[in-house]
Amino acid sequence: ILNVEQSPQSLHVQEGDSTNFTCSFPSSNFYALHWYRWETAKSPEALFVMTLNGDEKKKGRISATLNTKEGYSYLYIKGSQPEDSATYLCAFIAPNTGNQFYFGTGTSLTVIP
């Protein structure tokens, strides 16, 4: 089992604040990294698929960066809104592990109006 860590575990921010969180993964063995958003009572939904060192992806106010050499990815939310409240999961895929995704424990974000 590969170790994928996310920090912080939970976060409360005021509406309008910008925030970011981290996903750390083994740097020695990388194939891809995914970010998912999981809102309460809904299915997790994919945000980004990242495969190259230095990748930066953006979707509206949310963006992500990837550093495969040091083994981390950041997710940024600019101007947080209450609808951003969710758990954000990262999933790491290593070569030679078949089809398995290794998920972090998630960062729970609450945006206070």
Add this chain to the structure above:
Amino acid sequence: DVKVTQSSRYLVKRTGEKVFLECVQDMDHENMFWYRQDPGLGLRLIYFSYDVKMKEKGDIPEGYSVSREKKERFSLILESASTNQTSMYLCASRRTRADTQYFGPGTRLTVL
């Protein structure tokens, strides 16, 4: 709109019962997965299947089995439910190895 559906959102069973959790996807995906989600532990892989009638153990297969008789359907079976199997169960599918994974809405199973 792609869809993964699970047979129940909430389920309550008694210890020792045989439990079937069904998952259906409409995207013609080869790969299907069963996870459980427990507080503080993240999503843990129970079983996966990369083709009809094929199955592979994930990280926590003990106490579970699976069935994939048709490409679109992947079933998780608890042969004799126990209280430590109380959890949220998520089904997922994807086309290839590192493609986006599509999740079902989850089944919250309580074993009394």
